[in-house]
Amino acid sequence: MKKLFQFNFGVYLCLFLLAFQGCNKNSDNEFPSVSIIKPFENQIFSVGDTIPIEVDIQYSSKIESVMITLTDANFVRVMRTYLVNLKTFSSQKIKFIYPLDDDFLESGNYNIEIVVVGNTNTKNKYAKVAIAGLPKLNLGLNVITKSADVVNLTYLDFQYKSKLQKTFAGNYISSSYLPYHNVFTFVGGQKGDATSFNYFNTNELWKIKNLNSDPTQYIIGSLAMDNLIQLFYFSSKVQTYNYNGNLKMVYSLTPNYFPTLSLQNGDNFVVYEKSKASVDLGKINVFFASTGKLMQSYALDYEAVYMSYKASNEIVIVGNKNGNAILKVYYLNDNNFWEPRSFSFGKLISMVQINPDIYLFIQNGILKRYRFSDNSLVELISFSNFNSIKYDEINQIVYAKSDHECASYSFPNLNKIHSEFFTDSIVEFQIIYNR
Numbered sequence: 001m002k003k004l005f006q007f008n009f010g011v012y013l014c015l016f017l018l019a020f021q022g023c024n025k026n027s028d029n030e031f032p033s034v035s036i037i038k039p040f041e042n043q044i045f046s047v048g049d050t051i052p053i054e055v056d057i058q059y060s061s062k063i064e065s066v067m068i069t070l071t072d073a074n075f076v077r078v079m080r081t082y083l084v085n086l087k088t089f090s091s092q093k094i095k096f097i098y099p100l101d102d103d104f105l106e107s108g109n110y111n112i113e114i115v116v117v118g119n120t121n122t123k124n125k126y127a128k129v130a131i132a133g134l135p136k137l138n139l140g141l142n143v144i145t146k147s148a149d150v151v152n153l154t155y156l157d158f159q160y161k162s163k164l165q166k167t168f169a170g171n172y173i174s175s176s177y178l179p180y181h182n183v184f185t186f187v188g189g190q191k192g193d194a195t196s197f198n199y200f201n202t203n204e205l206w207k208i209k210n211l212n213s214d215p216t217q218y219i220i221g222s223l224a225m226d227n228l229i230q231l232f233y234f235s236s237k238v239q240t241y242n243y244n245g246n247l248k249m250v251y252s253l254t255p256n257y258f259p260t261l262s263l264q265n266g267d268n269f270v271v272y273e274k275s276k277a278s279v280d281l282g283k284i285n286v287f288f289a290s291t292g293k294l295m296q297s298y299a300l301d302y303e304a305v306y307m308s309y310k311a312s313n314e315i316v317i318v319g320n321k322n323g324n325a326i327l328k329v330y331y332l333n334d335n336n337f338w339e340p341r342s343f344s345f346g347k348l349i350s351m352v353q354i355n356p357d358i359y360l361f362i363q364n365g366i367l368k369r370y371r372f373s374d375n376s377l378v379e380l381i382s383f384s385n386f387n388s389i390k391y392d393e394i395n396q397i398v399y400a401k402s403d404h405e406c407a408s409y410s411f412p413n414l415n416k417i418h419s420e421f422f423t424d425s426i427v428e429f430q431i432i433y434n435r
Contacts, residue, residue: 206245
């Protein structure tokens, strides 16, 4: 009888240990249960609001931490992640207020992400929200002037009050303004360096110095697009950076060519490169923006001076050859061109898109309008002194510059609004938007 008891006790002990291990194994495989009570699915907020968050967490083991953040529609985190102070390390309901304090958030669909970290497993839960961004506003103009070896940046606000923002010593090559975090990038100085700073407080953000005295290695241009700063190198490449100066992508171009224009739409990054041997030889290169890999190319026999998207598959590419203007439409899907009409008898100086159908440009000292829908070309007003134009789509204003004047005109009636004159030569100007 005693032996039987010992045998049964041993069996029970083994079964108990197996059950205990099984429980531990089940516990190890268990994920926290997360229910988002607030915000409601597809609830609408605006930049500047706060999002009230309520979450119910059930978990049989220890909760190590809970984090809350905002992601875009592709679940990429776009704002600060907050660590929630927990009342206990077991199951609980938490409440949190998430501030939408990033003025540069675009309107669109986002997700509130709840991350619950257990002692063995982590659970991510999402609630879709819609966020309305701040309205886009024209804050004024940045006018870049040059005198001898000094480059001045002057801010003209929307009421045309001027303020000297910053001064650089040396040469001016190029510049760009990225509304996202107000990043202004200046290319110039003594060796073609690139300096980025906050345009309004002028604090330097980052700098790329050209340590090589060889001009073929210089940075020769800068553009701002899709929250990225693009730097064009004479050594046949384009490099993109975020507003913090982190390198995001390198696009390698054809040897003995250099970039002058670029566009991006989705995963298509389009670069026009010009031959170092001939001004009338160039190429359109289409890259995958996500990988930097070349997708396709097309050779041009004219110098392109302007590019813009007419549609997702159509790019307007305007340029000059033998002193005459050429307008063509490049079809991305077919890797081919269509020329809607001749723009001959004069070099095209500058061009802007009013909308995908209407374009303004300067030719032979006259501001002209071209419309695709009826293939019409109309002369508008004399622009004999002006050499560059830009268009503010928010307020329907055409800006124009000459060597010493910046002027603004209402559109479409083209009544002159204001003129501002500068003693030094104007080399470039940009419209300053808040976002």
